[in-house]
Amino acid sequence: MNISIIGRLTGPKGDIAYQILSKIAPQFPLVKFNIAGGPVSSRFKALASNNVIFYGFVDDVPKVIKGADLVIGAGRVAIEALQLNTPVLAIGEKQYVGILDKNNIAQAQESNFGDCALDEFHDFNQISSDLKDFIQFNLKREDLSAVVNQYSPANIMPKINQVYSHALADVTFAKKKEVPVLIYHRVVNEKLTDSKFNVYITKEKLDWQIGFLKRQGFNIITFKDLANGIKVKKPIILTFDDGYEDNYLNLLPLLKKHQEKAVIYCLGNRSIQNNIWDEKLGEPSANLMSDYQIQECHNSGLIEIASHGLKHQHLPDLSEAEVKEELESSKSNLEKLINDKVVSFAYPYGDYGKREEILAYESGYDFAIGTVNGPLNLTDNYYAIRRIQIFPSTKKFDFWKKTSGFYLRLCKLKAKDF
Template identity: 40%
Template sequence: MIGIFEYFLKKEIPILMYHRLINNENGIGKNTIYLNVEEFEKQLKYLKDNNYITITFKDLYILSKEDRKKRKYIILTFDDGYKDNYDLLFPLLKKYNMKAVIYMVSDEKYNKWDVEASGEKKFDLMSKDEMLEMHKSGLVEFGGHTLHHPKLNTLTEKEQKHEIEENKIYLEETLGEKLCSFAYPYGIFNVTSKKIVKELGFNYGLATDSGAFYIDDDLYQVRRIGIFSDITMSKFKRRVKGNYNLKYTK
């Protein structure tokens, strides 16, 4: 059991994990990795009204441990690079002057991995020009997410390195700067995956619901907090307090 004082005293920067935003029923898929854009805007407004500051992993990397405690920082991450991130997320980031990190699958035009595996509806990924526009705004940082979104633990070391490295090369050449973080597709990986991500020069490797409570305890298995279609505002408020993951890591 976690002591009541320990629960309220321990804090860490919340890292939220989103995927798709929707604005009509056409965006509803079999998987629940979507959120209505109106609900997302309510979340941004709550963060703004409560003095949260959105940062990226490049921002985090240069923040000292003492500086992290002085403000209410939070990181918003979006996996896969869906076109709705450009159409719906980007305007809201500009409206509220907030930042996000998008993990981009670079060698697919749509969510082929989900369509083939589970019969999910087809949802387009953003174009190169859309990605560049978001990057140049200074509000969006892009991270690695492989070429084709495989389950890395099913691949050989050579295959894993190809998926991760070629994705990194393409994104860095396109954006004109070094990537800081990588997100494991599905949150699935193994020791080899973590080794490759570290050796390729990423500063962080992001998981989903695994990893330590504190980010610095394992930079290559950083735990995130999933935000899906069933997250009410009351649930959201609990998830951004800074101690939400503590109950899962004890």
């Protein structure tokens, strides 16, 4: 039988390895202990024997793991061994967990497989007993595939990307007290006389507003820009909810004219062709963009296509499974449509709670936005980003106030709606 100890041989980890090799390994003369790591100091060299072999630092750690019947280690070593379907005896700098099974895997994860814990505890008598049972009874590794999948590259890489996206945004906005994120919906040619909720702006007014932002020195960016680490002096984000056809017909030409950007939040259920959720409440029917129009917007390089859920449902009213479906399937469907990553999500109706924030994060989004709720600073919570509403009635002076950089704080002082 081959048992591999993998890790550095200095500090607390070195002391633990020394205890195992000097006190426990001699009890099992027929078991081969392979030690991958270093440096191999004189105290370790004195322990070398026919069944205790030191390899020093190795390049091909997976090969060492695959050749072992049991791996002793913590942190990444334990995770990699699980990935390679090799049994693990988890012991780290702070804690001895044991040979991993369904009973102790949760404890192992909480302590990073023994490396992180409030109290230090290593029972070497228990380690000896556990090894004896493993060797004597030739114990097989339990099925921990559900846990192993949590550490697969497909699940881990999006989380790593989220960390980097947020860190880059933190740097970009480190000295900015307020980053305006504006919310629009439709972009129409003429003022609508039958709109119940006034979720539109005329093309002429939006043309002026974009020009005004440019004259004021704003850099209009997208959430994808944030995820990619863009650094600008005066950022602002223009968002358009629901993905109306007039966004393609009227907004896209304006963006091309000004060479500026925007974010459009579309539905992942591509069979929904109009605003049925508002139509039921008395708002005039309006077409949504087709697949082709969404692709054209994305291919322009000026529009970030983002998710607004599958069916524009009120998420707090749904079960957790239904919310996950809204988040995950809409993201997947839109990514297939545009052949690109979807990094941000807009909560339908702007309503959400802590559950929705957590699920948005777990679904792989880098950012999630509401409407007039959330902290004043964008960087305080990337899954509860507050927006500022722009209405058809928003006058030029009001638009200046709303993009001034102190509007949200002013409203808070006045206890006024945003």
